[in-house]
Amino acid sequence: MHFTKTLLVMKLTSILMLGVCLQVSARVHSQTVSFSGKNVSLEKVFTAVEKQTGYVFFFDEAILKDARPVTIQAENYPLQLFLSCVLNGQPLKFSFQNKTIVISRKEPVAAPIPPAPDTAVHPSSPPMFYGWVMDMSGQALSGASVTIKSLGKSTLTNGQGLFSIPRPAAKSKLIISFVGYTTKEVTLTEGQQELFIQLAVAVNALDAEVVQAYGKTSQRLAVGNIVQVSGEEIQKQPVMNPLLALNGRVPGMLVTPTSGYISAPVKVEIRGRNTLDANQISDPLYVIDGVPLTILDLNMSYSLSSSYAKGSAGFVQGGLFSYTGGQSPLFSLNPADIESISVLKDAAATAIYGSRGANGVILITTKKAKPGKTQLDIQVNQSISNVARHWDMLNTQQYVQMRREALKNDGLALTAANAPELVNWDTTRYTDWQKKIWGVAKSTGANMSLSGGDRNNSFTIGVGYARSQDITTLAGSNQRISLSSGLSHLSPDQKLKVDLRAEYAYTYVNAISMPGPTTLAPNAPPIFDTRGNLNWPDWNKAGLSDKFPFATILTPSISGNNFINGSLQINYALAKGLNLGILGGYNNAFSTSAWYNTIASQNPILKAMASAAYGTTVLNNWNVEPQLNYAFYIGPGQLNCLVGGTWQGTTTRGMTTLAYGFTNDALIQTPSNALGSVSSGNLSQKKYASIHGRINYNWLNKYILELSGNRDGSSYFGPGRQFGNFWSAGGAWIASEEDWMKRVLPSWWSFLKLNASYGVTGHDGGGAYQYLSQWSTPAAYMGSPPYNNVVPLTPTHAVNQDYQWQENRKINADLTLGFLKDRINLTVTWYRDRCNNQLTSIPTPVFTGFASVTGNSPANVQNTGWEALVNAKVISSASISWTLGFNIGINRNKLLSYPDFQYSPYYLTMKIGQPLNNVYLFHYLGINPQNGQRSFTDYNHDGVVTNNPNIPPGTVNDDHYIAIDVTPRYSGGIRSMLTYKRCMLTMFFNFKKQMGMLPYTDMVGVMSNVPADLFKDHWQKPGDQVKNPRFSTQGSNSDGYFGQSDGAYTDASYLRLSTLAFSYSIPENICKKAHMQGLSLSINMQNVFTITSYKGVDPEITSFGTLPQPRVIEGRIAFNF
């Protein structure tokens, strides 16, 4: 330490010095200080600072006599803040002289202010007021706005959270706000010259942070329609695929599992069906931490294909066969790693994604590093799942009676040929096949996360393992091990921000198929014989070997998948409000699949050999996104400009190998043991580049105007057609900010906002290289062999170079209301999406070369609808709180126009003005009392009920005149969260109003069990006025027509308690004893009960006998240390 008797006479006030220092701090001081102590002498503090920063103190020892010891707890405080805190209330001030900190006595009266030393910054500054805005943890908030209420003038904080304004008059009010934080209003005291303020994270629905495209917003300020579901809400549900946790949570978004298999693809559709093309999937664009997860569907021959109805096969593009129908890509994402999921629906929210945003965008944000004490969270869960409902089927006695009566009605004697199961099998044996085949499945999971670090460097690491059985409990399981990590760095001068996130997951799915347990004869013999082999002998004996249903138990389909997703985001604050950022992202999925047709599964009398199919799928996505953000004030309005670019590359490669002729099941895992094998492969590639911009002008949080534009190019299009322009314009009016409106609105009405947008997004589906004329050697199997020893080449598809973007024009209008200080919020939305110039596969006459060509179809499809979203804090007090949420979405879809429709390929299946998902049906009249057969309306009175598939339904002699739309009329959810002291009870209901097909529409009387209610009240003799048809083994047209009639459709609406979660946190004092910070116990249930008039097991999966969604009951313990 250096002491001197000389005091430097400084005329500056300490505050001014601080201000000046802050202005130049980027260059001079880039140091932070951590120091904690109680009643420490200033000298000790200074010593510590010198050690940490390399600065030296310069002061007169004498003046320290007047100083009091200080008590401070500071972690990574910027030096100037630290010094301000230490000297707060002391008669001392500090100033910087290069690397020296000068401590001097405060002048009793502030002297007139001379020009600041650094005149470049403020040439002739008026007296300035300085402030620093941070969050509750002391992290600087860069870009927060500070408004002097009386003047209506505003400024923004710089990269270090600092601002300076001409010193306002005393008692001025400052409003400090930042997206995602609760706005604070501060009244300045007399002579106040500085301000340190901390903002709290907003917890109310209106102001909470919402992730939007390339940024953040809140419901209060959003111009587009965005619904965010929090990670917390997702994690309360015991599901392995986070997509399933969104079911019913977002109005206007339908989430449909394609089967009860846990890893199965999940079909997601936002605001209705856009495309006529039955091969085009409805999935939105998924973006994980800024990295798009694009899968190019290969639709290879001898592989799974993707379609509108089934969704994308996902990670299983190569490979012949998968019981699960592929694998949902998001099955590889651990729900425990998710911070939030945002669903972007309208043009304002999605136009910046240009040609990729037509079906909406889902932004998934994973948990990021949180500074603070290192914290370890461990969570372990165990669950069981079973079928929630069983079919009420015939028992053996009824079944036998049905069969006998059927044969009698047909005038047939019971023989081994027409009733083998009655003749050859024990007719007293009874098995409840559903219970036998769908068992109680067990699941286990554990998640651990570790996070911590300081303000500059923080990290998070998560590890998860989950193992879930499908309810086909004889075999099969789904496993996932996942690792996620996040690293954040903030440079000491707070200008550079680096954020690295990575997720890795390995999944292993072993699935078997079980026969539909419902149609099996109840007296059928056991699955396995006494030696544990499949019971072929009993079926062979009955001459039913071709009907043996259990072979698939021993023919598993297995897929293993590695998925990695990583993103690196670097931001640099160039100047106040000006940020330069770049994001680089990569994801890769490597998946191998196999299907083994084992010898053990095959009929032993055939001496069969085993065969296998192997598949690999490799998916790569990378993207680079440079971006420049500039925020500043023009007048009282804040202007946010964003200019950026995206460059994305995607490849998907698939390979399938079929191998046959294995002589031993043990050798089946590699094709080298096979007698022969054939392979086919495909690679699809895509590049996408765009330049986008967004301008948002916010006038005092009252009027907001947002324009976004996007020029992008995709390799899916031919030369000269690769580039397209997309744009949107939107505005919001927060009427409740108007003074006159405040007078008009009653006091309980706290918020009123109207926002609307219009814009064009696009879609570049259709597949790679469709513009390129391609030749290939036809697939090896059944294909074209060489001719005269020359390997042949044939054109592979029709070439059209002229196809262009599909255009989706979207209008959206939201009305948001807040009541009782925003405790109740309501958003009502109206939208209209029109999809024109559709990019589809257009059927063409074969003399063009092929039966279809990729091109733009003139079809115009419209989806309009209403959505409502309500959030209410019913009770909010210290010990008890209760929040309720409700959402509903209503969509109406129709084919608006189609020039020359009668010549279109859709003429026979669709109608103009009608929904795309209409089915056209006969009208069912009931049972004909004379013959016990089902009867239908002869619509055209020509004497016969006719099914003519060659003309539009309901015209000429065709009698399918009833139209039923099979998409839900409306759907939504109800959420309730009740917290009382340490207990929390969460309930989530979802509901759908829809028509569904009856579970069983086939014949009654053949060798197939039927639902019990078909047995009741069935026709027995002429004159019977009954509900159900006669029993018969010989079908007539009327039996076949039933499934095409409105009699087969019924109300399949339901209200389901889909989640019920109860948790209890152990009191802290008990935790402390166990050296824990927290411990909570919870019970979570999924698919608890369903209220429906539908007769099936699951109104959501209506096909008879397929795997229903299980009911899951999970117990969970979570600790943190």
Add this chain to the structure above:
Amino acid sequence: MSIHPKLIIPAVVSIVIGACQLSCRKMVSVPEPVNSITTSEVFSSDDQASSAMAGIYTQLANGSGLSFSNGYTTILTGMSSDELFYYGAGDINILAFAPNQLLYSNTYTNTLWSSAYQVIYSANSVIEGIAASTAIKLTDSVRKELTAEAKFARAFAYFYLTNLFGDVPLALTVDFNKTRYMARTPSAQVYKQIIEDLKEAQSVLPPDYSVAGPPYERIIPNRWAATALLARVYLYMKDYTDAAGQASAVINNTSLYTLEPDPANTFLINSREAIWQLKQGTINNPSWNATLEGYALIAFPVSTGVARYCLTPSLLNAFEPGDLRRSAWVASTNNGGSGTTYYPYKYKLGPGDAAYGAPSSEYYMVFRLAEVYLIRAEAEANGATGGSAAAIADLNILRSRAGLAGLSSSLTDAQVTAAVAHERQVELFAEWGHRWMDLRRTGQAHDILSALTEKQPWAGDYQLQYPIPPAEIRTDHFLVQNPGY
């Protein structure tokens, strides 16, 4: 960390310049596909271009199952005419042929149509691909040869299309914008194109089988294949002088073509009678080393299995006693004990004998000398040089090979014409739809077919033309369905 502000502007400028260097177009260009090559690559060398032509031949010979060029023309028109009937219960689409009760939505006529147009599209691709190619590795001689082969293939497919369906859209390009909406082209115009293509093929294609390379199998069409088809086309157009002229050109080439003395050897690989044969693949082909037609026609086992497509009594009765063709080319089966039926046995390799990957003894015969004799005979009978006497002489060549006595030289013109028709019926039965097309072009179809008991009630003469597939009409509203359907 800190960045000096002076560095920022140069950095931004260099990033912008860098981005401009990487032109936007390059940013969205992808490498070419891995499992296919582009048209320009195909026509960049002799070998690749030959592969494209091999694609057409393998399509013709194997396709992806039965098509117009490997069996269905024989089988389906055989049933439509008076040669074959379907034995057993099949789907209604196949059962509709023998009684001439085709619905417009028939799936088999659809296959005929599609498979012929696929060949035409491929041929157009080759013709246009070669024309557009500037590659020096694609030599002039190969360009000419392949273009001629492709034009021959196109003419060949159009010949069957127009004879089965009437007026058909004449697509001569792969540009889908030009072919997407086409009306049906009058048959006369289609024929004009066929003749133009064949004449070019005839002038370019070599007079031998050198293109196929050793052992010079007759599996690549040469000048004489084009000539034979041209002769047939002229005959169909009733241009008898030209028909006879073209036919004579083939017949006179005795160093290449002579009738096999034993009819049983006619359809074998080394048949001296063959002008063009299609060589089926022996692996990755559903019929292995058998012809697809033989595989479809022959019962398995040969004399006790079920034969689906059986010869009609009227055809069996048409054979004169002692006709060697009856014994060499017809087989019978007891259909597993449910009654004897007869079926075409021109090809001998069927499901019972086919072997995976083994060399074959027979190829699918497209043009053979016997037909050329018959063309000349008919032309002469109708006024071509030589007249009836020459016609009888030609017929007698075939009759003598069949072990039958020669016709008297004193027949009247009408008798000669009838003799030609009869000889065509028994020589060319169950072969490429000759019977069906003969009945149609000579105007006898109504009289002969409507009188047959198995075709009662006669559905109407509209059945003499196959229906245009409805999907085609739905996608191209300029197409008009054949009347009656």
